[in-house]
Structures are given as structure tokens and as C-alpha cells.
Amino acid sequence: VLCLSQDFDFFYFVLQWPGSYCDTKQRCCYPKTGKPSADFGIHGLWPNYNDGGYPSNCDTNSRFDKSEISSLIGSLEKEWPTLSCPSNDGVKFWTHEWLKHGTCSESELGQREYFEAALQLKQKANLLQALTSAGIKPNDEFYELEEIEDAIRQAVGFTPGIECNVDSSRNSQLYQVYLCVDNSGSDFIKCPLLPRAKCGSRIQFPKF
Ligand code: 5GP
Ligand code: 5GP
Ligand code: 5GP
Numbered sequence: 001v002l003c004l005s006q007d008f009d010f011f012y013f014v015l016q017w018p019g020s021y022c023d024t025k026q027r028c029c030y031p032k033t034g035k036p037s038a039d040f041g042i043h044g045l046w047p048n049y050n051d052g053g054y055p056s057n058c059d060t061n062s063r064f065d066k067s068e069i070s071s072l073i074g075s076l077e078k079e080w081p082t083l084s085c086p087s088n089d090g091v092k093f094w095t096h097e098w099l100k101h102g103t104c105s106e107s108e109l110g111q112r113e114y115f116e117a118a119l120q121l122k123q124k125a126n127l128l129q130a131l132t133s134a135g136i137k138p139n140d141e142f143y144e145l146e147e148i149e150d151a152i153r154q155a156v157g158f159t160p161g162i163e164c165n166v167d168s169s170r171n172s173q174l175y176q177v178y179l180c181v182d183n184s185g186s187d188f189i190k191c192p193l194l195p196r197a198k199c200g201s202r203i204q205f206p207k208f
Contacts, residue, residue, distance in 0.1 A: 007107050008047035008055060010192055011181040012161075013121050015040040019138060019208030020175040021083045023167045029085035036081035038138060038208045040127045043176060044097045045118045045185065047104040050192040059103035064095035068112050076115065079122050109185050117185035124188070125179060130155030131205075142202045148174065158190045164199035172200035 018036055022028035030036070048054045069076070082093035094115070102114045109117055128138075134151035136143050145162060152160045161178030180191040 006183070007058075008104060008183060009050045010048055010183055010189060011105070011185060012044075012046045012048050012195070013118065013125070013179045013181050013188075014043040014046060015122070015125070015127060015177045015179075016043045016083075017138070017174050017176070017206070017208070018081070018083055019206035020165055020167070020173045022208065023173075023206055024165060025168055027085065028083040029087040030083070031077065031081050032087055032089045033077045033081075036083070036208075037078070038128075040122075040177065041083075042080040042118050042122055044101050045105075045114065045121070045181070046101045047183075048193075052193050055104040056100050057103065059106060062099060062103045062106070062111075064091070064098045065111060066091065068110075069115050072112070072115050072119065075119050079119055080115075105183070105185070108183055114185070121179070121181060121185070121188075125156055127152065127155075127177060136205060138205050138207055140204065140207050142171075142204050143174075145197070145199050145201055145203055148203065148205075152177065152179075156188050158188055159194070161191060161194040162197055162199055162203075163195065164197070164203055167204070167206065171204045172202070173204040173206055174199075 017040055077090055082090045131151050136151055149159055163176040164172045165175040167173050178195050180189050182189050
């Protein structure tokens with residue numbers, strides 16, 4: 001069906017490598033609940049347009065309602081930990097993501113469904129497993145951008161977007177992975193548009 005106008009076209013599901021958030025000049029703070037495990041964490045599930053633009057803060061009347069997701073809090077603490085300073089319990093990060101991004105997919109997903117979708121997508125992607133089984137490990141070694149993309153493409157079915165940042169010694173390192181998801185939040189799709197990379201051809205995968 002040709003759809004002339006919709007709220008958004010697809011989601012970016014964005015995962016962050018905690019080692020690469022923490023070893024920058026900005027540093028990081030572990031959440032009140034303790035050091036996250038050495039795994040990718042969720043950054044967000046972001047409604048996007050096919051042309052690269054995106055809506056934000058779509059419902060200024062919305063509030064983050066902790067009671068709606070009370071049974072998910074344990075999973076969110078584990079899978080969507082906050083690393084910003086000062087140390088906090090994560091509610092600030094989840095609130096920010098809900099209000100800025102989640103409210104723009106309210107036509108598809110309510111608040112509970114939005115967080116559930118993200119948690120399920122993380123499980124489905126199983127990124128760290130995809131990389132380690134291809135010999136790409138968070139051990140401070142350098143890898144080719146292409147081998148990282150290939151390993152994720154093998155596991156997820158589609159080419160990911162890879163975002164790098166630089167550590168305090170100015171090495172380009174694996175910071176975030178962008179996967180594209182259909183606008184019901186359930187399946188990975190081929191990215192209509194890959195985000196700009198900012199990676200060197202050799203990328204460090206730091207320990208955490
Ligand atoms: P946000 O304002 O993007 O919308 O992010 C701004 C704050 O996030 C920064 O002041 C910084 O504290 C934190 N931040 C963003 N990117 C990074 C990063 O790569 N590493 C660290 N440690 N903090 C970051
Ligand atoms: P940065 O400028 O650090 O890449 O991104 C800052 C923030 O802007 C992100 O945390 C995210 O909220 C938003 N953002 C950046 N790029 C995109 C994008 O391609 N799509 C969407 N939906 N949001 C983005
Ligand atoms: P964005 O607007 O980029 O989606 O979200 C980034 C905002 O969330 C920033 O204001 C940043 O300070 C805050 N934040 C809290 N915890 C984290 C974290 O673990 N990673 C990132 N990237 N941002 C975080």
C-alpha cells in the first residue's frame with residue numbers, strides 16, 4: 001500500500017560499547033547498580049525518516065511512567081545501563097530516550113511496548129556473540145571496519161552502521177552499532193540510509 005504520510009519510516013536501533021564510552025577524555029560513571037557487564041548496551045530506538053531526518057520530542061504532554069515498566073526495570077538496568085556522570089540509576093537516561101525518541105513512535109508503540117521492543121531487539125541481535133564468533137573480541141586489538149560489518153551482517157542479515165569515537169590516545173574505536181528496524185519495532189530491515197561512519201579503516205575494540 002502506498003502510504004503518503006506517516007509519522008516515521010523506520011527505527012535506528014543503536015547499541016553502544018561501554019569500553020568506548022568510558023575511555024574517552026570525557027570519562028564515564030558506572031550506574032548506581034554497579035559496573036555493567038562487558039556487553040553492548042542499548043543507547044536507543046530512534047524513529048527516523050528515509051531522507052536521514054528525524055522527529056524528536058513529539059509529545060510534550062508525555063511523562064516517563066516508571067509504574068508502566070516496573071517489571072522491566074531489572075532488564076533495563078542490565079541491558080540499557082547509563083554511563084553518564086554523575087552516577088545514577090538509569091531513569092534519567094530512559095526518560096530522555098522516551099521523551100526525545102519514544103514519543104515519536106507512539107502511533108506504533110506505547111511506553112511499555114517501546115522498552116519491550118528494544119529489549120527484544122537486543123536479544124535478537126546478540127551482537128557481542130556475532131563478533132566474538134568471528135574472532136572479533138574486546139581485547140584492545142584492531143580490526144578492519146569491513147570485517148566488523150561482515151560479522152554483523154552474517155548474524156543479523158543486514159549491513160550495520162558503525163560509529164567510531166576516539167580514545168584518549170586518539171585511536172579510532174568501535175563506539176556504536178546502528179541496526180535498522182521496521183516501524184513496528186519487531187524486525188531488522190535493510191537500512192534505507194546508513195549513518196555517517198567517522199571510522200578509520202582499522203578500528204580498536206577496547207576492553208571493558
Ligand atoms: P547528549 O547531550 O549527547 O545529548 O550528550 C552530551 C553529554 O553526553 C556530554 O556532555 C557527555 O557527558 C556525554 N557524552 C556524549 N558522548 C560521550 C562519549 O562518547 N563519552 C562520554 N564519556 N560521554 C559522552
Ligand atoms: P550525535 O550528534 O552525538 O551523533 O547525536 C546526538 C543525539 O542526536 C543522539 O543521541 C540522538 O538522540 C540524536 N541523533 C543523532 N543522529 C540521529 C539519527 O540519525 N537519527 C535519530 N533519530 N536521532 C539521531
Ligand atoms: P541522545 O540524545 O544522544 O539520544 O542521548 C544522549 C543523552 O543521554 C545525553 O544527554 C547523555 O548525557 C545521556 N546519557 C545518559 N547515559 C548515557 C549513556 O550511557 N550513553 C549515552 N550515549 N548517553 C547517555
